[in-house]
Amino acid sequence: MSYSAKCVEKLAFTAANIPWNKVSCPEFKNFMRKYTGRHLPSLKKNYLLKDCDMVIKQIRNSIGNNNIRISVDETTDRLGRYIAHLVIGKLSSEEAGRPFLLALKQLDKTNSNTISRFINESLGLYCCQKELNTEKLNGLSDGTSYMIKTGTNLKVFYENITHLICMAHGLDLVSETIRLNYPDVNGIISNIKKVFLKAPIKVEFYKNSLPNTPLPPEPVLTRWGTWIQAALFYAEHFDVLKQVVMSFEATDAQSIKKAQEFLNKANVKNELLYTKTHFKIIADEIEQLENIGLKLNQNMEIVEKVYTSLKNTPGKVGEMAFQRLCSLLKKESKKPFYMFSK
Structure with missing residues (x-):
């Protein structure tokens, strides 16, 4: 089985948007035990964190030693919460490259400081700041004033970053x-x-x-x-x-x-x-x-x-x-x- 297929198998519940607390339901546990012959794991185990590390490793392998492009966006969900997303991918002159959702986080408020902090923390999951400073980094966002300021803020952390504005926006x-x-x-x-x-x-x-x-x-x-x-x-x-x-x-x-x-x-x-x-x-x-x-x-x-x-x-x-x-x-x-x- 390929590495990618193993990731999908391990993240079946997450991919299907099934909350992990469902495994504590007695009827569900009995159903799985009856038709799979196996016991469901306890919620006390840290499976999801390990699987997260596995997926990030898969993203690193996909991007390889190429330059990096990131795309950040903030939107409001149906409950009025501010949700930030960071997408990462390979920056190549030969192909567009597959984008990966690296991080998603709820923000208390939306401004250049919170977005800058979110991007910096999220990129820290991918690799260290020193490694990113040795590569060209293209950052993409919409054209709002706080996103423009965010691009300026990120220059402090990543000297090789080029901030671009989304033309569709x-x-x-x-x-x-x-x-x-x-x-x-x-x-x-x-x-x-x-x-x-x-x-x-x-x-x-x-x-x-x-x-x-x-x-x-x-x-x-x-x-x-x-x-x-x-x-x-x-x-x-x-x-x-x-x-x-x-x-x-x-x-x-x-x-x-x-x-x-x-x-x-x-x-x-x-x-x-x-x-x-x-x-x-x-x-x-x-x-x-x-x-x-x-x-x-x-x-x-x-x-x-x-x-x-x-x-x-x-x-x-x-x-x-x-x-x-x-x-x-x-x-x-x-x-x-x-x-x-x-």
Whole structure:
């Protein structure tokens, strides 16, 4: 059996997301004893720590003597807790290399100090600081101010680190600029979403009226590019969607009343068509950047493609989107630098 297969076998419970305290359940213990002929181990044993060391050793073997790339991200789970993740992988000019989740930790608060400490402690699991200082280390994060400061902080510990900003997140910030300049379009998207939320009768009416049209998409704050994707949907189906929403009684819900008010505004259809014509590339390229395995030259081509497209986009909003992209490319530096995807 291969080393990797042994790791999977030993971590079967963890891989299946089964809490280890389940082994103390009498019925489960009897079931396993009956069908495997073996006794389950006690929870007092330190199996998981040993298996953790085994997995880290496997990661070291995979990366070998190559330079290292890390990617750090912080998000909020459904309970509102701040969760930081650190992904590590091989930095090679020949291939993207497989990424590994090295560490995951709940933070009391999110700032440059807590993220810097988390990265330093997590890399300590992989190898000592002295070894990392002999290799080139590329660090990737989003473009928030505390992540930029984190990159500066890490220079103290790792003199060879190069901090890069995730281009997919950068393009999402550009789409956020577009959203802020189109409050009426945003009003349509947010209110129509509420019209069909927990309203099975209205959903059924929608499906009967538009059998070949899916329900309006719901933009997700933590998923990049979803607002523009929603705007593209409304641009394509504006007339039929308006007909359905206008057939509802405005007195039934505040969201219906607001949605109808926004739909009746003269400018919204033109704004949706403008977004579809000039900003569809942003949603498309974010999706491309989220693909695992893109090479360096492919990332650079995507950056140049979006840059050229926004530069040639007419109108005030197009100019503001282009300026936002330029400011991201020049962030923390007096000259442009390329940003790469996770």
